[in-house]
Amino acid sequence: MFKNLFRRFGGMDYAVHEEKFFQNIVGYPDLKKLFMKSVIAKDPVHILLTGPPASSKSLFLLQLLEGLDKAYFIDAVSASGPGMMEYMFSNDVKYLLIDEIDKMKKNDQAALLNVMETGILSETKLQGKTRLKKIDLWIFATSNTIERLCIPLRSRFMELYLNEYSYEEFIEICRRLLNTKYRLPMDVSDRISYLVWNRMKSKDVRDVLKIGKLAKDMSDVDWLVDVQIKYGKYKKYQ
16 A cells, blocks of 8 residues: 555655554654654664564564565564575565564574675575675564574664553554454454453454454454464463
8 A cells, every 4th residue: 555655755744654654553653753764764774673572563564564665574483594585585675574583593693694784695505605696675673582682683773672562552553453454343343452452361463363354243253262262372361
């Protein structure tokens, strides 16, 4: 919906546009402005969002993924370093979005550091052959903890700490997401949010979206939550 949006802003006052772009994120007007300025900066900017789960860190990355051309998102928990490198060698990537970057292996962190310092993507194959690619790469990442990040890599980021959002903020975030993605009415959205927070004891908006994509009415919501509590990882909260 907002593809190419930043490209047209130039030097104009774009406060209205940043709210549209980050419409599913409650609060953080200063961070929204910072991201807007960063993605249209002449030279690469690297931002690391840290803080506890349930603090909108991943939401920022997902909103950027939806709105930016040449963006590549990876979940460092499940993605492989070689897979990431292969994608960047094979595709025109400008914005690399890394969720939970602290889960990346040390050698993959070193590869990122090299790109940030030199602007050159490099990889040495088992046969000893090295391939290189000149690349201007903006890296936006999240991390629940910074202890596992190598110090040189961490120093290349603008590091920002986000606090955990409140229950009221959680409700509002879920309303926006569920309306935008699934056009759910407010009462159904609020019921999903309430049960995820209070019965499933989860503050992860991903759990809200899992239910939202299947729920058509109130009875669906309660049933879906019951199923997850009965059979899933949330059984311990019964």
